[in-house]
Ligand SMILES: Nc1ncnc2c1ncn2[C@@H]1O[C@H](COP(=O)(O)OP(=O)(O)OP(=O)(O)O)[C@@H](O)[C@H]1O
């Protein structure tokens with residue numbers, strides 16, 4: 001293997017730079033050239049790249065975001081876009097493409113199989129942690145740390161005002177962030193896809209109102225609800241209105257939003273990104289259609305189709321701990 005290409009694609013995640021660094025340094029040691037294409041698949045379509053050198057990547061392990069930039073690329077959903085990407089890879093005599101991103105980015109990568117014969121390797125990086133075959137994705141631990149710290153701050157003002165707060169966290173359509181952050185921040189309630197759906201909204205609402213009324217009355221503290229994005233009709237403001245209309249409960253809304261994607265990666269993400277970056281280079285030499293992951297402490301390779309098709313549920317232990325704590329709070 002002489003040349004690899006790297007892209008970062010989809011939502012950026014803390015630790016993407018650490019993964020780029022590990023890949024480039026591993027390649028350098030093995031005399032493999034690295035081309036970094038900018039803006040996800042757009043850079044491959046527009047032939048926009050940089051030669052990645054050890055000097056360039058050595059100091060980036062602690063930096064959030066991605067030096068290669070990231071993007072979503074609608075052209076990849078069309079055959080023409082896929083062909084353009086394949087042409088660029090062929091033109092530069094690339095032997096393997098390493099995609100650092102989420103499951104959507106991996107689907108895009110697999111679409112290339114019909115037009116390009118190089119090796120395709122995925123490195124899972126998304127704050128959502130919604131990819132199977134790895135216990136954690138790069139960026140998830142940092143996002144959980146950031147959101148937990150933010151809720152710790154909200155907690156102070158919530159307690160001071162004895163106020164109800166609805167804090168919306170990211171996760172697209174999965175509750176890994178909501179459950180981990182909710183538990184770590186001692187949230188009084190967690191509302192996510194795993195414990196609430198369209199059919200059980202009424203039940204969730206009544207339970208929440210009872211909980212809020214008894215706690216505010218008896219304990220004189222704040223009440224923090226962690227709400228998964230895309231769950232409640234009309235979002236956190238919809239829930240705020242529901243609480244007011246149904247029970248006269250006033251609340252404040254805080255959408256943590258993109259704060260969760262930014263910032264320096266925590267040590268856990270830097271280490272995971274480094275381990276997975278090294279493994280990705282090794283996998284790129286002799287395999288294709290694989291994703292690297294870490295399962296039960298072991299670095300491993302998995303069929304990327306399996307990883308993207310499989311659902312990754314929130315750990316049962318987190319559900320149990322939350323239910324246990326909810327009972328103790330009431
Ligand atoms: N089915 C698909 N076929 C071809 N390309 C795809 C497909 N799904 C996604 N892609 C490409 O991958 C890009 C990133 O996908 P997506 O927006 O789903 O983010 P992601 O990689 O899942 O990351 P995150 O969930 O963290 O934002 C898309 O903009 C598109 O270019």
Ligand SMILES: O=P(O)(O)OC[C@H]1O[C@](O)(CO)[C@@H](O)[C@@H]1O
Nearest residue numbers: 011102126127128170171172261
């Ligand atoms: O940056 P965009 O396109 O607004 O995407 C936001 C989405 O990306 C993520 O941050 C990562 O997938 C999700 O949690 C969120 O729903």
